[in-house]
Amino acid sequence: MQAMKNIEEFYKRTNYPLPKDFNDNIGHFNVLRRTASINIPFSRKSYFKITLLKGPNKVHYADKTLESQDYALMFSDPLVPYSWDSLDGKKDGCFCIFTEEFFYQFSAIRNYPVFKIDGNKLFLLDEYALKEVERIFEKMFEEKESEYDFKDDILRNLTLELIHLAMKMQPAKKAQNNSQDKKTKISSLFVELLNRQFPINLPYERLNLKSPSDYAKSLNIHTNHLNRTLKEVTSKTTTELIATRVLEEAKILLKHTSWTINEISYSLGYEDSSHFINFFKKRVNQTPHLYRILSNV
Structure with a gap:
C-alpha cells in the first residue's frame, strides 16, 4: 500500500x-x-x-x-x-x-x-x-x-x-442514563485510543498499545473496570475488540502491501511471526499467506 x-x-x-x-x-x-x-x-x-x-x-x-x-x-x-x-x-x-x-x-x-x-x-x-x-x-x-x-x-x-x-438514515439510539453515559464515554475513549494506533504506513512502525492493561493505564482506570465496561457496552471483551481491529489492519496490509509476513507481524506487535500466523488462522481459517493469495486473485 x-x-x-x-x-x-x-x-x-x-x-x-x-x-x-x-x-x-x-x-x-x-x-x-x-x-x-x-x-x-x-x-x-x-x-x-x-x-x-x-x-x-x-x-x-x-x-x-x-x-x-x-x-x-x-x-x-x-x-x-x-x-x-x-x-x-x-x-x-x-x-x-x-x-x-x-x-x-x-x-x-x-x-x-x-x-x-x-x-x-x-x-x-x-x-x-x-x-x-x-x-x-x-x-x-x-x-x-x-x-x-x-x-x-x-x-x-x-x-x-x-x-x-x-x-439520520441510521436507526435512532435510545436515550441513556448518567451511569450508562459514563460507561459509554469510557468505551468511546477506548475506541479512540485503539483507532489512533492506525494506520500503519511503514514496516518499522509499531503499535504502542497492545494489551488491555496498556489501554487501562492510558485511560487511568483499572483493567477489570475497563473489561466490565466494554463488555456491558459492546458485548465484547477488551481483548476481542483489540483483536478485531488488529485483524482488520492485518487484512489491509496483506491485501494492499508487499510487506513480508514477518514485517506485518512485527508492525502489529508480535515478537514471533508464528504467534501472528496462529492468531490470524484461528480467526480467518486461513494462513496469512493463503489469504493474501486469494485476496488478489
Missing part, C-alpha cells in the same frame, strides 16, 4: 487546479465536480472527503467492497484506505475535500460516526435524499465562489448538514 497521500499530492495527481488561497489558511476546503479521467488509487489520504456517486460504482474501503447501482453518499477519512471503480466508465457527481484543521474550534469532526473506523461509509440515496444532497453541494459551489467574509463558516455548516443527513 502506498504512503498516505496529502492534500497537495491530491491536486498534483488529479490535475484539479490548486486554489489560489491554498496557503492562506491553516485548514483547507474545496468542492469539485467528478471527472471521468480521474482514477482513485487504493490508499489512505491525510484529508477527509464526502462524495456524491452517481451510477453504478464499486466501492472499496478497508477490507470491504460494496456496490451502488444508482446514487450514494460516500464518506472517506484518513483512518481507512479506500478507492472506487465506476462500473459504466462514467464518473458523475461531485465531492468536497477538507482537512481536520478546517474545523478547528468549530466542531470535532472525527467524533461523528461516519468518520469512525467501524462506522458506515456508504449511504444509498433515494430520489428525495439525492435532491437534498445535490442542494447542499450546489450551495457549497455557490459559497465557495462568493466574496462573503464568513463563507468558511457556511461551508462548515453545509458539510455538517451532509453528515447529519447521512446519520
Whole structure:
C-alpha cells in the first residue's frame, strides 16, 4: 500500500487546479465536480472527503467492497484506505475535500460516526435524499465562489448538514442514563485510543498499545473496570475488540502491501511471526499467506 497521500499530492495527481488561497489558511476546503479521467488509487489520504456517486460504482474501503447501482453518499477519512471503480466508465457527481484543521474550534469532526473506523461509509440515496444532497453541494459551489467574509463558516455548516443527513438514515439510539453515559464515554475513549494506533504506513512502525492493561493505564482506570465496561457496552471483551481491529489492519496490509509476513507481524506487535500466523488462522481459517493469495486473485 502506498504512503498516505496529502492534500497537495491530491491536486498534483488529479490535475484539479490548486486554489489560489491554498496557503492562506491553516485548514483547507474545496468542492469539485467528478471527472471521468480521474482514477482513485487504493490508499489512505491525510484529508477527509464526502462524495456524491452517481451510477453504478464499486466501492472499496478497508477490507470491504460494496456496490451502488444508482446514487450514494460516500464518506472517506484518513483512518481507512479506500478507492472506487465506476462500473459504466462514467464518473458523475461531485465531492468536497477538507482537512481536520478546517474545523478547528468549530466542531470535532472525527467524533461523528461516519468518520469512525467501524462506522458506515456508504449511504444509498433515494430520489428525495439525492435532491437534498445535490442542494447542499450546489450551495457549497455557490459559497465557495462568493466574496462573503464568513463563507468558511457556511461551508462548515453545509458539510455538517451532509453528515447529519447521512446519520439520520441510521436507526435512532435510545436515550441513556448518567451511569450508562459514563460507561459509554469510557468505551468511546477506548475506541479512540485503539483507532489512533492506525494506520500503519511503514514496516518499522509499531503499535504502542497492545494489551488491555496498556489501554487501562492510558485511560487511568483499572483493567477489570475497563473489561466490565466494554463488555456491558459492546458485548465484547477488551481483548476481542483489540483483536478485531488488529485483524482488520492485518487484512489491509496483506491485501494492499508487499510487506513480508514477518514485517506485518512485527508492525502489529508480535515478537514471533508464528504467534501472528496462529492468531490470524484461528480467526480467518486461513494462513496469512493463503489469504493474501486469494485476496488478489
